[in-house]
Amino acid sequence: xxxxxxxxxxxxxxxxxxxxxxxxxxxxxxxxxxxxxxxxxxxxxxxxxxxxxxxxxxxxxxxxxxxxxxxxxxxxxxxxxxxxxxxxxxxxxxxxxxxxxxxxxxxxxxxxxxxxxxxxxxxxxxxxxxxxxxxxxxxxxxxxxxxxxxxxxxxxxxxxxxxxxxxxxxxxxxxxxxxxxxxxxxxxxxxxxxxxxxxxxxxxxxxxxxxxxxxxxxxxxxxxxxxxxxxxxxxxxxxxxxxxxxxxxxxxxxxxxxxxxxxxxxxxxxxxxxxxxxxxxxxxxxxxxxxxxxxxxxxxxxxxxxxxxxxxxxxxxxxxxxxxxxxxxxxxxxxxxxxxxxxxxxxxxxxxxxxxxxxxxxxxxxxxxxxxxxxxxxxxxxxxxxxxxxxxxxxxxxxxxxxxxxxxxxxxxxxxxxxxxxxxxxxxxxxxxxxxxxxxxxxxxxxxxxxxxxxxxxxxxxxxxxxxxxxxxxxxxxxxxxxxx
Amino acid sequence: xxxxxxxxxxxxxxxxxxxxxxxxxxxxxxxxxxxxxxxxxxxxxxxxxxxxxxxxxxxxxxxxxxxxxxxxxxxxxxxxxxxxxxxxxxxxxxxxxxxxxxxxxxxxxxxxxxxxxxxxxxxxxxxxxxxxxxxxxxxxxxxxxxxxxxxxxxxxxxxxxxxxxxxxxxxxxxxxxxxxxxxxxxxxxxxxxxxxxxxxxxxxxxxxxxxxxxxxxxxxxxxxxxxxxxxxxxxxxxxxxxxxxxxxxxxxxxxxxxxxxxxxxxxxxxxxxxxxxxxxxxxxxxxxxxxxxxxxxxxxxxxxxxxxxxxxxxxxxxxxxxxxxxxxxxxxxxxxxxxxxxxxxxxxxxxxxxxxxxxxxxxxxxxxxxxxxxxxxxxxxxxxxxxxxxxxxxxxxxxxxxxxxxxxxxxxxxxxxxxxxxxxxxxxxxxxxxxxxxxxxxxxxxxxxxxxxxxxxxxxxxxxxxxxxxxxxxxxxxxxxxxxxxxxxxxxxxxxxxxxx
Numbered sequence: 001x002x003x004x005x006x007x008x009x010x011x012x013x014x015x016x017x018x019x020x021x022x023x024x025x026x027x028x029x030x031x032x033x034x035x036x037x038x039x040x041x042x043x044x045x046x047x048x049x050x051x052x053x054x055x056x057x058x059x060x061x062x063x064x065x066x067x068x069x070x071x072x073x074x075x076x077x078x079x080x081x082x083x084x085x086x087x088x089x090x091x092x093x094x095x096x097x098x099x100x101x102x103x104x105x106x107x108x109x110x111x112x113x114x115x116x117x118x119x120x121x122x123x124x125x126x127x128x129x130x131x132x133x134x135x136x137x138x139x140x141x142x143x144x145x146x147x148x149x150x151x152x153x154x155x156x157x158x159x160x161x162x163x164x165x166x167x168x169x170x171x172x173x174x175x176x177x178x179x180x181x182x183x184x185x186x187x188x189x190x191x192x193x194x195x196x197x198x199x200x201x202x203x204x205x206x207x208x209x210x211x212x213x214x215x216x217x218x219x220x221x222x223x224x225x226x227x228x229x230x231x232x233x234x235x236x237x238x239x240x241x242x243x244x245x246x247x248x249x250x251x252x253x254x255x256x257x258x259x260x261x262x263x264x265x266x267x268x269x270x271x272x273x274x275x276x277x278x279x280x281x282x283x284x285x286x287x288x289x290x291x292x293x294x295x296x297x298x299x300x301x302x303x304x305x306x307x308x309x310x311x312x313x314x315x316x317x318x319x320x321x322x323x324x325x326x327x328x329x330x331x332x333x334x335x336x337x338x339x340x341x342x343x344x345x346x347x348x349x350x351x352x353x354x355x356x357x358x359x360x361x362x363x364x365x366x367x368x369x370x371x372x373x374x375x376x377x378x379x380x381x382x383x384x385x386x387x388x389x390x391x392x393x394x395x396x397x398x399x400x401x402x403x404x405x406x407x408x409x410x411x412x413x414x415x416x417x418x419x420x421x422x423x424x425x426x427x428x429x430x431x432x433x434x435x436x437x438x439x440x441x442x443x444x445x446x447x448x449x450x451x452x453x454x455x456x457x458x459x460x461x462x463x464x465x466x467x468x469x470x471x472x473x474x475x476x477x478x479x480x481x482x483x484x485x
Numbered sequence: 486x487x488x489x490x491x492x493x494x495x496x497x498x499x500x501x502x503x504x505x506x507x508x509x510x511x512x513x514x515x516x517x518x519x520x521x522x523x524x525x526x527x528x529x530x531x532x533x534x535x536x537x538x539x540x541x542x543x544x545x546x547x548x549x550x551x552x553x554x555x556x557x558x559x560x561x562x563x564x565x566x567x568x569x570x571x572x573x574x575x576x577x578x579x580x581x582x583x584x585x586x587x588x589x590x591x592x593x594x595x596x597x598x599x600x601x602x603x604x605x606x607x608x609x610x611x612x613x614x615x616x617x618x619x620x621x622x623x624x625x626x627x628x629x630x631x632x633x634x635x636x637x638x639x640x641x642x643x644x645x646x647x648x649x650x651x652x653x654x655x656x657x658x659x660x661x662x663x664x665x666x667x668x669x670x671x672x673x674x675x676x677x678x679x680x681x682x683x684x685x686x687x688x689x690x691x692x693x694x695x696x697x698x699x700x701x702x703x704x705x706x707x708x709x710x711x712x713x714x715x716x717x718x719x720x721x722x723x724x725x726x727x728x729x730x731x732x733x734x735x736x737x738x739x740x741x742x743x744x745x746x747x748x749x750x751x752x753x754x755x756x757x758x759x760x761x762x763x764x765x766x767x768x769x770x771x772x773x774x775x776x777x778x779x780x781x782x783x784x785x786x787x788x789x790x791x792x793x794x795x796x797x798x799x800x801x802x803x804x805x806x807x808x809x810x811x812x813x814x815x816x817x818x819x820x821x822x823x824x825x826x827x828x829x830x831x832x833x834x835x836x837x838x839x840x841x842x843x844x845x846x847x848x849x850x851x852x853x854x855x856x857x858x859x860x861x862x863x864x865x866x867x868x869x870x871x872x873x874x875x876x877x878x879x880x881x882x883x884x885x886x887x888x889x890x891x892x893x894x895x896x897x898x899x900x901x902x903x904x905x906x907x908x909x910x911x912x913x914x915x916x917x918x919x920x921x922x923x924x925x926x927x928x929x930x931x932x933x934x935x936x937x938x939x940x941x942x943x944x945x946x947x948x949x950x951x952x953x954x955x956x957x958x959x960x961x962x963x964x965x966x967x968x969x970x971x972x973x974x975x976x977x978x979x980x981x982x983x984x985x986x
Contacts (some may be wrong), residue, residue: 368593371509387629388622397618397662404666412666416659423655427632427648435636435644470553477555 013067013074015060016053016082017122023049024115031108039106043097043450046111050090050118057082064482070190071129073482080329080479081125081256084336087461088248089118091340091454096241098448099347103239103356105150114245117143121253130179130189130265133257137175137221140253141168144246148238160237167220167230175217181210182265191265198268208272214261215276221254224314225284228307232295235303240356243299244343247306248336255313255332259325262317263483270320277318278411285311285418293425299358301425302342305384308422309335312399315415319402322480327398329476334383334391334465341380341458345373348451349443357443360429365438370445374433376455381426383462386419391465398473490546490562490613493530493576497522498606501599512594516587519598523580526605530576537569539964542971544615544684552619557669557680562613566968567749567819570961571612571742574826577946578738579605584943585834586731589841590638597638601731604630608739612746617665617681620751621658624743628654631732631740639727646720646727653720657707664703668755671696686755690979693758701759704752705767711744714767714804715774718797725793730837733789737796738830742822745803749819753807754972757979760810767808768895772902774801779908783915788836788846791916792829795872798905799825805902806887810976814890815969816962821883823961824954828872828880831947835865838940842933848916853925858935862921864944869917871951873909879954882962 011018026049027042035041057079064075093114100106120140127133145168149161183189185207186197198207219227235243262273288308295301313335316328349357349366357363367374383390396419403412465472500522507515537545544563552558564572583601590597607627614620628651636647665681672686673679680686691697710717721741725733753760778798785791803825806818838861839854840846855862867878874880884906891899925931936944954961 367596371596382629388625393622393625397666400663401666401669404663405670409663409667412663413660416663417656420652420655420659423651424648427651431636431644431648434633435647470555473553474555 010065010067012060013065013072014123014126016057017119017126019053019056020049020115020122021119024112024119027108027112027115031112039108039111040097042108042111043093046093046115047090049115050086050093054083054086057086070192071132072123072126073128074126075482076479077482078126080476081252082122084252084333085118085121085125085249088252088336088340089114089245091344091458092241092245094450094454095244095344095347097450098446099241099451102350102446103151105239110147110150113143113147117147117245118249121249124253125256127257128191128260130182130191133261134176134179138172140250141172144242144250147242147245148234150239150242156237157239160234163230164234171217171220171227174213178210178213178217181206181213185210191260194265195267201268203269203272207269211266211269211273215273218254218258219280222251222258222310223307224280224310225287225307228288231307232300232303236297236300236358240299240343240347244340247339247343251310252332252336255328259317259328260483263325274318274320277314278408281311281314281318282411282414284308284314285415289418289421292422296360297358298346298360298363298429301360305422305425306339308418312396312415315403315411316399318411319406319408321406322477322484323402323405325480325483326473326477327402329479330398330469330473331395333472333476334395334462337458337461337465338380338383338392341455341462342377342384344451344455344458345377345380348373348446348448350446351441351443360432362443363429364432364436364442366443367434373445376459377433378430379459379462381429383466385423385426389466391462394466394469488548489532490564491548493526493533493572494562494606494609494613496526496529497579497602501602504595504599504602507595509595515594515598519602520580520583522602523583523605527576527580530573533564533569534573537564537964539566540967542967557678557682558618559616559682560619561616561682563615564613566965567972568612568746569964570819570823571746572609574823575605575608575612575739578734578826578830581830581834581943581947582731582734584939585734585837586729587939589730589837593637596633600630600633604634604735608743611743615683617668617683621662621665625658631736634732635724635728638729638732642723643727646723649720650724653710657710660703661707664700667696668700691756697756698759701752701756701763704747704756708744708747708752711747712741712800712804713744713797715770715777715797715801718774721797722790722793726787726789730833733833734830737833738826741796741800742826745800745807745818745822748804748807749815749972753976757976760976761980764808764810767804768898771801771804771808772898774798775805775902775905776908779905779912783908783912786847786849788848788916789833791912792832792836795909795912796825796829798909799829802884802887802902802905805891809890809894810973811890811893812970812973813886815973816965817883817886817890819965819969820954820958820962821887824879824883827947827951828868831868831944831951832872834943835861835868843929848919850927851920851930852923853930854921854933857925857931857933860935864948865921866917867948867951869913871955873913874906877955879951882954882958
């Protein structure tokens, strides 16, 4: 009789993911029982789950746990991303509470889907096997496709959902094909074993093609040029809280997996992907910023601006080494707080004729009507520009510093000139808020305690990261160490 | 007090935070408190002057706190003979500018006062910072309040002017950021100490070559735009004309000096070989700026634009003095920075006063003012004469020293630069004649009122220093002489060490 030994299962390796996933299930169940008229208790439950996952992550910090036959790992790198993702999702939940009530789309499954997406993101960061990367990516993406179409009555929202779904599935299949080719070239899908199988060899054509196809898949998820076409439509059409989630959490997760695959698994092909990413980074920064100048819709403008920010982060990957990867992690943290804050302000604004105030011109005179809200949005925009002493500046400082150190001076020059271009369109929003008189229908503040709390947390985040960046940068640097072994 | 430099730097910002809690309707209280904070800052900055040891070239009132130890970033501030006068100029002009805006700014007074105070902290930080990272933080952060001052309280084309100002500065400083990073890694690789600390990096002799040249150019672009050195000056007339009076005073009085100060503090000691190599080019551009600025000033129909272009000419003199790399030239350059801040600041103040009365700045709308407002006319004369460099007033001292230095280096270009002084007399006196003398051609001018007590209070401190520097310049030049000599020695010895290799 054949003895079947069960593989060792170490649930503690995926404890934060399981907590979030379990909370999602609980939210779905509780949605069926009273009270039915308000969903605040479900939001609170979701928040509690995220906070619990955060606490467990911090408690588990340090050391390395492996589980499921080395398919997932829990180390400093994963913990760092877990914190970023939990923070991002918790802020999104806070912002959603009153925003959904106002738009009349409050529902239990919204919070469940947000949590499922979050668990997918966290699993993506901890995956050390390409198959798990793919599974986690699909778990995250499928939840987000549905969330993007949350406004069922809105044509734009449905279009966003459909577009995101079709292009996303297409990109996923590219990724899967790339994984298959890498498996063909190395005989394994476990990232560290891929690296071991390739060590000392020159990369074969099959591997390089596999790498290229995987970059297409990841490029779509992080919305790098030329795979960014979905971003403006989805950002504009999706509910703003979902847009914030797509712009931060899903990008952080995709970067987590991308960094691991490139720096750990395909280290031997570094010259190949560096060259490729150099060009993509330059294109992504430039196209994102130049096209953003022409936008009159704030959400669309922020979509292109987020494309540009992805370009900056790719500079960090090109720069390579602990410095480059650490800079990417720090920038992701800074970018997450800043972006959620910016979209957060939009969720707190409404027009009389519309739920959302998403045209730049809606914000004319906001500095006079709601000085505090305008001031907060100004700070978030200045952080996106990269004005010291805010988080965005320090993030760029680390990224371009890594690029200079790595000898990529021209890429750094393109980067800083791009951030000067970017100042133009961010400042234009400030011009509207403070220097233009409003005409017709304008944005007004829809007060929300939860939303205000989220903005406060994000604001403290960008100021803290800007003034006292050292501990966080050290943390990011320590987090990338496992990748470079 | 050990932390005097930090107290002076951050006092206005702390005051701005406190003002945020004053209700917006209490406009009088906001103005009064803002002015009180600015005057307090000036008083607190006086011990810097009296406690300063002019016999030492070292940084004084130094403070060093580690900020990001892993990167080698520290909070390092200090004062030497070169920055001392500029710091005092800043703390003097800010209350003056705030007082001048007493009636001119009605709209959103709270934001205005806060912006001015934050701006003061930014400017003081730039002059005090002895760490490249810290310097860059202040340099960029200062853009934001100035952007708001021009964009919110400016003239009809204020938005255009404000954005132009920010974009010009950001493009320049973007490349400077990269140069700072490159310098950091070069210095670290060569010496093993990775640090942004300016005095530490200055002690290292950078080998001449392409990296040094590129870094010099990147720093210089940022500073040349700020100065503005011809041909990077096109943002200046827009910014000056659109800015409110208080903004123009600060812009001309202090902000432009951050560019020339940058050349003295960073470009010369950090990149001595490149500075020597490019001195000829900077020289030529300065002279072009001097003559061009003067000519363009002559034909301006608008008073504010005339003063704006005269700044291009005057700052050309400053740059000329600095790049002579002679003790006289550099001392003249630094004292001329202060002079220009006082004279041009005063000119903008007085143009603002007449604008508040007549709501026009066109020269042709005036004429015959002497009979109506004699006190104003007399003070305007003193300020104009100071600006054109009449002996006995401050402008003469600086220009004389600069030309003294310039003649030792290149007599021909110096001769061309000297024509700038003659043209300055032409455009200022011709303007004065058309505005103040002659018949009263417009009825409104006959009803103008003379200076009131507040305006006297605004102008007297500035005039005091205009005369004081003119009559007794050595009191001021003595404070900086040792620092300047040390700087020149450093540049020359580093350049010659490099040449010997």
